[in-house]
Amino acid sequence: MSAKDPYAALRYKEFNIFLLVRFAMVFAWSMQFIVIEWQVYSMTKDPLSLGIIGLMEVIPAVSMALFAGHVVDQKEKRSLLVKCILGFSVISFGLFLLSWPEIINGVPSKSILYGIYFLVFLGGFVRSFIGPTIFSLVALIVPKKIYPNAATWSSSTWQVASVVGPALAGFSISWIGVHWSMCLVFTFSLIALIALFRISKKPILNPKLGEPVMNSLKEGLKFVFNTKAVFGALTLDMVAVLFGGAVALLPIFAQDILHVGSQGFGVLRAAPAVGASITMLGSAYFPLHRHAGKKLLWAIFGFGVCIIVFGLSTSFWISVMALFISGAVDGVSMIIRQTILQLKTPDHMRGRVASVNSMFVGSSNELGAFESGFTAKWMGTVTAVVFGGAMTLFTVGLTSIASPSFRKLDLTKDLEEHEADI
Template sequence: MTTDASLPPLSALFKQQAFVRYWFARIAGIMGNQMLMVAVAWHMYDLTSSAWDLGLVGLFQFVPALVMTLPAGHVADRLHRGRIFAACMALQAGVALTLLSATLGNFASRELILLISVVLGLARAFQMPAQQALVALLVPTNLLGRAVALSSTGMEIAVISGPALGGLLYALGPTNVYICCTTLMVLATGLILAVHYKHKPSNLAASWSTLFAGVRFVWERKLLLGASSLDLFAVLLGGATALLPIYARDILHTGPTGLGFLRAAPAVGALTMSLVITRWPLRRHVGKRLLSAVAVFGLATVLFGLSESFWLSMFALTVTGAADCISVVTRNTLVQLETPDEMRGRVAAVNSIFIGASNQLGEFESGATAAMWGPVGSVVVGGIGTMLVAGLWFKLFPALAHRDHMEPQGSR
């Protein structure tokens, strides 16, 4: 990581008012979402004590997101991306209010939580393309890399504080979590509605061809295909988030407060790394560093799977977060730089499918394999699989592995 005298100072980002509003809206929204995820997972495990049901929460989020993400990408290229983002925040506020009412009315159930998961999946389908494609419209091109890194920093702040606060509040009663989630989602909605930019809708009419244009764009550019699919397979295999309630209660013997800290640990590492990358952006050997970071992610996942110590588990999860941050910032910056604006919504939708599959489908995979092999076997095998993926991608996608500078050769 090196600095470049040609890069504008970091302070230049904070002069971009639309980006600053977006940044705070994203922090509030992600914090609320993370608190909601902690509460939903613990609530489900309290109701059923089933690893399979924890996995179903992820599956029920993934399926509607998979079905709707490509249409959502087309919508993000046609309509105002900020308003789409705001609508998704408002929908999640409604979800939190529903869970609050169910808890107070004593009618919370397995079926309701699975239904809520479907709604969250739909919100994610439209939020992710609009949110990702919005950043490039709020800052000059020469600030984009640092804007992505700073966005990651804000995200990690939210992912640290959200689960930790959510676990503490849940220990005092689930209604406290749902009230706080609702407040944060409403705040995010208001902030993102205050983001103004020059909206240039795509002139392409809706058709099967335009709907799948993002898929074709990524497929024809092996660097983007390698970067996006890397996240899919690495996190699909190596993610252990869905099993954290089991580890917290049955292996590490902590309660919902401990679960909150375990959920926050990866974000501590990611926040630290995102601050480093914001100050010293990745400028050389970005492909090799990306693949190395994924291998480290897998190794730390294996360590977490084998650990029976709370603090060693926290350390391992922190390392996974730091490694994942390098991967996320590198991949997102490459996607933004390699995609023209009129395609960003649809390409972001494709990227969202990969991310959603790796996260939500990965949660189902973790729950299903844990039901067969136990949680330790599921996490360890997944971590080993992630390391194998990093090595395999080095051979399958040489354009990605040997990418030197972040920006294309012709732009320097």
């Protein structure tokens, strides 16, 4: 089977089931986050409250990330993912109850708000485990020679779910309300759980089972910081996501600047994921491993430009187009980063490396939401978004000058070596 086959990974039955599980979980998670954002801002009308949502998730996600990576490398991945999805289901059911008019009738708004923050906080713990577990599991389902192809399809599935989830969230809030929208989230988490049992348990490929926690964590951190391609990609993407977190402020743009309501909010929220999905589907036919460093730098530069355009726009469709293009170039960034991680990371360290990745990039989404909410409160919404885009451009320029080796990064040789190992 050729690694150049654009459908190589899809020829494995368990990988298709894995994609279904990932789609259902990302759909549920992204839809839940949008519904929460809408409800919280509708309750408070305070930009900082949107930042607090991100902060409540990022604190446990970062504090537990390295320990979670150690656990993932020591445990059977399928069973661990079952526990993660069960945890998410409990949280989504709790949010469903907190949005039930018959239950919360007469309950002070602050109590409901704090309850939402608490459940989001618990969700941060779940997320610290779910990312490394998924990253490690996919490497046990497909052979090494098609890791880049599997990463493309996995990332594409993530983005498609990120399109449907936010878009449906915006429409469902308008059509059936927050309460039944949360019921839909809970339903999809159960679908993911049921589908997951059709994937068999996998072997634990770790020669150091039972290794002391601190030694394990040090080894994982040492690998990331000593592998320039991995460290450079994670650092660059982290800063870009941190300062380019305009999507966290979309409820404000939809309600107070563009005046497009919940349906327009859904379109705005889905636009980046639509762009990224198109990029990722195209990348199955046009691989991005050649001159990966330059492509990653240009992609994040384009992302920063789009964020600035979005911040300055007062036209709904210009805003949608800016977000769409930002998603398209962000899709390039995501594929290159995932390919670097899959090709450069040894099997027995995948959990720990994925955990560091979640600290650098995954958690920077939530930290970026807090940064955006704080700066919007301090300097105004539009200024905050433009500032974030400008900082992204500055970071790309600095990285390009300070790290010529990263600028020249090419993954062709690494891919050929993996193919030779089969």
